[in-house]
Amino acid sequence: MFNQHFSKIFVIGGTGAQGLPVIRALVADNKYSVKVLTRDDTSPRAKSLLALGNVELLVGTLANEASLRTGFHGCDGAFVNIDGFNTGEKAEMYWAVRAYEIALQEEVKFFVYGNLDYASKKGGYDPKYRAGHYDGKGRIGEWILFQNQWNREKMGAALFTTGPYIEMAIASRTIMTPAVEDGVVTWRVPMGEGEMNAVALEDCGVYVRWLFDHPERSNGMDLEVAIAPMKFKEIAAAFEKVTEHPSRYVDTSLEDYWKQREAWGKMPAGYNADPKDQSTMSAKDNFTGFWNIWKYSLLKRDYRLLDEIHPGRIKSAEEWFRKENENGIKLGKGSLWERVQSENQVPILKIGEDGARGKL
Numbered sequence: 171m172f173n174q175h176f177s178k179i180f181v182i183g184g185t186g187a188q189g190l191p192v193i194r195a196l197v198a199d200n201k202y203s204v205k206v207l208t209r210d211d212t213s214p215r216a217k218s219l220l221a222l223g224n225v226e227l228l229v230g231t232l233a234n235e236a237s238l239r240t241g242f243h244g245c246d247g248a249f250v251n252i253d254g255f256n257t258g259e260k261a262e263m264y265w266a267v268r269a270y271e272i273a274l275q276e277e278v279k280f281f282v283y284g285n286l287d288y289a290s291k292k293g294g295y296d297p298k299y300r301a302g303h304y305d306g307k308g309r310i311g312e313w314i315l316f317q318n319q320w321n322r323e324k325m326g327a328a329l330f331t332t333g334p335y336i337e338m339a340i341a342s343r344t345i346m347t348p349a350v351e352d353g354v355v356t357w358r359v360p361m362g363e364g365e366m367n368a369v370a371l372e373d374c375g376v377y378v379r380w381l382f383d384h385p386e387r388s389n390g391m392d393l394e395v396a397i398a399p400m401k402f403k404e405i406a407a408a409f410e411k412v413t414e415h416p417s418r419y420v421d422t423s424l425e426d427y428w429k430q431r432e433a434w435g436k437m438p439a440g441y442n443a444d445p446k447d448q449s450t451m452s453a454k455d456n457f458t459g460f461w462n463i464w465k466y467s468l469l470k471r472d473y474r475l476l477d478e479i480h481p482g483r484i485k486s487a488e489e490w491f492r493k494e495n496e497n498g499i500k501l502g503k504g505s506l507w508e509r510v511q512s513e514n515q516v517p518i519l520k521i522g523e524d525g526a527r528g529k530l
């Protein structure tokens with residue numbers, strides 16, 4: 171029976187939107203310490219992690235075997251969220267496989283893979299669901315669970331399958347950044363009446379912590395999380411209810427959505443992917459598939475399981491907006507209404523903060 175306790179976790183993607191709450195949850199009570207891979211240990215995010223205590227930084231890159239080996243060495247757990255928006259789909263898959271293999275060689279005991287749904291497969295391989303950043307993770311997620319059938323006693327493994335961060339709906343430089351148009355907070359995205367499985371980042375920390383705390387149950391598990399299935403008009407209505415400012419969702423055709431983003435649409439979906447490589451998807455092709463995943467309500471979650479694992483989880487957009495509004499005011503960031511004004515918006519993603527730059 172796999173029943174072990176871990177103490178030191180190697181984290182890839184620790185300075186990212188997802189990694190920060192995961193690390194906070196791991197080190198909060200000193201049960202775990204973490205070693206975080208970063209390309210830049212001088213960034214404000216890297217420094218904020220050091221300030222938590224029980225955190226050490228390793229400068230390197232996920233696209234280098236020596237970095238991976240040094241990272242996994244001496245750690246008994248791993249949380250691996252490979253940034254597909256840097257690597258592109260092809261390199262993401264290669265380095266995710268190598269990360270799993272090197273973790274095994276370095277005697278890591280439990281490997282948590284930051285995953286996304288294998289949307290093409292879940293959509294019966296209909297090309298309209300093709301999003302490289304989903305498929306690139308989802309295929310490797312399946313591969314890891316397959317390897318785990320043989321390796322589970324040596325190194326346990328679990329998938330942590332997320333979805334779009336709800337934080338992106340109020341942040342700058344995301345695919346769903348709002349605009350305040352004549353005093354109305356407006357989201358123009360191509361989601362029709364479909365439902366999106368958005369996640370709350372703070373809850374991601376609790377879920378990942380649970381995976382490490384309960385290996386006897388989580389070994390071999392694909393923990394697929396979300397707040398609730400949400401239509402975008404429900405997100406806008408929740409924002410209006412909490413802030414008491416008019417808000418709306420404008421269903422937008424893919425054509426109009428991309429007309430507003432022509433230059434970005436032509437760029438590779440991964441900023442270090444080779445634009446001449448035929449495997450490299452453009453941002454337009456990639457995020458067209460992404461929006462279709464939600465427009466046609468493709469993905470499902472087991473909310474009963476999530477309630478059991480994390481009874482205090484955020485269960486609706488309204489609850490998230492309410493908490494975020496209160497916390498924002500407490501922390502001096504301002505109210506949600508103030509924070510969505512274009513001059514006050516800030517990125518939630520490190521890629522947004524860095525301007526999609528940095529080495530592979």
Ligand SMILES: NC(=O)c1ccc[n+]([C@@H]2O[C@H](COP(=O)([O-])OP(=O)(O)OC[C@H]3O[C@@H](n4cnc5c(N)ncnc54)[C@H](OP(=O)(O)O)[C@@H]3O)[C@@H](O)[C@H]2O)c1
Binds near residue numbers: 286334
């Ligand atoms: N945006 C969403 O809603 C969402 C939802 C679920 C999953 N995801 C997936 O999450 C991944 C991105 O993570 P994130 O959402 O946390 O984004 P993020 O805030 O932009 O963070 C990116 C992270 O990746 C790290 N990183 C990038 N290139 C690296 C390299 N070569 N070597 C080592 N570390 C590297 C960055 O670290 P340094 O800059 O410090 O090196 C940073 O920690 C993507 O694969 C995306 O598909 C995104």
